Amino acid sequence: MTIAVINTSTANIASVLYALDRLGAAYRLVDCPEEAQDCARLILPGVGAAGPAMAALHKSGWVEVLRKETRPLLGICLGMQLLFDYSEESDVALLGLIPGRVERLKSEPKLVWPHMGWNALEAVNSDEPLLNGVEPGARVYFVHGFYVKAGPACQAKAHYGDDITAIARQGYIVGCQFHPERSGAVGAKILENFITNTTSAEARS
Amino acid sequence: MLAKRIIPCLDVRDGRVVKGVQFKNHEDVGDIETLARRYAREGADELVFYDISASPSGKVVEPEWVAKVARAIDIPFCVAGGIRSLDQARARLFAGADKISINSPALENPDFIDELAREFGSQCVVIGMDSRKVDGRWCLHQYTGDPDKMRQAKAQTLDWVKEVIRRGAGEIVLNCMDQDGVREGYDIEQLEAVREVCSVPLIASGGAGAAAHFRDVFERARVDGALAASVFHKGVIAIPDLKSYLDTSGVEVRL
Numbered sequence: 001m002t003i004a005v006i007n008t009s010t011a012n013i014a015s016v017l018y019a020l021d022r023l024g025a026a027y028r029l030v031d032c033p034e035e036a037q038d039c040a041r042l043i044l045p046g047v048g049a050a051g052p053a054m055a056a057l058h059k060s061g062w063v064e065v066l067r068k069e070t071r072p073l074l075g076i077c078l079g080m081q082l083l084f085d086y087s088e089e090s091d092v093a094l095l096g097l098i099p100g101r102v103e104r105l106k107s108e109p110k111l112v113w114p115h116m117g118w119n120a121l122e123a124v125n126s127d128e129p130l131l132n133g134v135e136p137g138a139r140v141y142f143v144h145g146f147y148v149k150a151g152p153a154c155q156a157k158a159h160y161g162d163d164i165t166a167i168a169r170q171g172y173i174v175g176c177q178f179h180p181e182r183s184g185a186v187g188a189k190i191l192e193n194f195i196t197n198t199t200s201a202e203a204r205s
Numbered sequence: 206m207l208a209k210r211i212i213p214c215l216d217v218r219d220g221r222v223v224k225g226v227q228f229k230n231h232e233d234v235g236d237i238e239t240l241a242r243r244y245a246r247e248g249a250d251e252l253v254f255y256d257i258s259a260s261p262s263g264k265v266v267e268p269e270w271v272a273k274v275a276r277a278i279d280i281p282f283c284v285a286g287g288i289r290s291l292d293q294a295r296a297r298l299f300a301g302a303d304k305i306s307i308n309s310p311a312l313e314n315p316d317f318i319d320e321l322a323r324e325f326g327s328q329c330v331v332i333g334m335d336s337r338k339v340d341g342r343w344c345l346h347q348y349t350g351d352p353d354k355m356r357q358a359k360a361q362t363l364d365w366v367k368e369v370i371r372r373g374a375g376e377i378v379l380n381c382m383d384q385d386g387v388r389e390g391y392d393i394e395q396l397e398a399v400r401e402v403c404s405v406p407l408i409a410s411g412g413a414g415a416a417a418h419f420r421d422v423f424e425r426a427r428v429d430g431a432l433a434a435s436v437f438h439k440g441v442i443a444i445p446d447l448k449s450y451l452d453t454s455g456v457e458v459r460l
Contacts, residue, residue, distance in 0.1 A: 011298035011325055018276045018301060048326040107404065112429060114328055114375060116406045118208040118250055118459040139208060139459040141281055143303070143328045160207060182281045182303060184245070 003027040004036035019181035033065040046078035051090025080175025098170045114145035119158040128155035140183040208459040210250040210430030234438040245278040247444040256286025275301020308333035322373025332369040336362040337382040380410040388414025396426035416450040
């Protein structure tokens with residue numbers, strides 16, 4: 001089973017590929033949807049701003065394909081945010097696969113912006129397949145200045161000024177606000193869960 | 206709650222990890238990949254690779270070892286040293302570095318900070334600062350990797366902190382030069398002053414010699430991370446011991 005990693009031309013692509021290497025997973029870095037036709041699962045990585053990322057996905061033909069996609073899809077960091085409806089950052093319409101808005105994390109006094117570092121995951125849905133074998137309160141690495149407030153699609157949250165969506169899921173579409181590829185053994189387990197689990201959540205779709 | 210970060214810094218010269226005392230007399234302490242793996246395994250939260258030979262001589266960090274490190278470890282790392290162009294930054298980020306840190310080049314050309322933030326996002330733009338008190342004020346120093354070229358910069362530290370944040374810096378590493386390598390504790394006074402004006406993550410550097418120094422800098426200067434080199438490289442402090450000490454002292458850490 002080959003995993004397609006969608007080339008968003010952003011900086012964390014190499015880290016995602018190396019993490020898949022460490023797991024012994026077969027993958028292909030793909031520019032356009034045609035190159036991913038025989039792939040069983042998709043990963044949408046991304047760091048940077050929502051506007052340029054959406055422009056790139058429109059240009060490569062991914063936006064239309066992802067809106068009709070039926071294969072399991074994992075968005076990472078900005079890639080997770082792109083799964084939602086709208087982003088305050090760049091004032092741009094996103095993929096609209098999961099209902100919700102991306103907002104700027106509030107800069108409260110004494111609260112450092114952006115949210116950067118290892119924060120604890122709090123499961124909202126203990127059956128979330130990505131959390132299979134992950135200890136409650138396990139820490140993962142976050143780096144982001146925008147967030148999705150924990151809402152109906154939130155499967156795991158982290159607290160930073162507000163309850164932020166750490167893992168979002170709608171059927172076979174799932175996203176991590178944190179970087180599993182840079183989150184040590186916990187992150188590797190989460191990536192492995194995405195690669196290997198055929199889950200009830202996916203089956204429901 | 207967000208954990209305080211423990212960050213071993215690996216000063217790199219000619220492909221080897223080295224450490225000097227107050228930026229001078231560098232001694233070899235080991236191989237980059239081996240040390241990176243060891244620290245990741247022991248529970249380091251992040252690593253910084255600082256190419257101290259790069260800035261003064263105009264050389265740049267070689268992306269080859271950046272990619273090797275990115276393959277080897279599964280924690281974030283930052284690459285610093287002689288990055289003067291968007292292409293040089295891009296090469297390192299696309300080789301797998303999570304952040305790049307600039308120091309002297311930012312002082313030479315502050316617009317470079319804006320360009321980096323626009324191109325790659327603030328989250329990967331770290332500004333390093335070498336600072337010490339001169340005539341009662343904290344002042345920046347440039348080209349600190351080479352004793353012959355080191356000089357005091359024009360800007361004062363607190364003004365520079367505010368400026369780099371305005372320009373899009375996503376994190377600041379403050380290296381307190383008077384404390385560097387002497388293991389007598391972090392420069393709490395200077396870090397507290399910088400914390401007051403710093404709204405982005407602040408990393409303390411210079412002076413760690415005992416576990417209590419880490420507790421002090423987290424509690425008193427409210428920094429987000431503490432960087433250290435010699436105490437880790439020489440085995441004076443083991444990271445698992447440090448983490449459990451901080452945990453029992455009430456500091457939030459990743460265990």
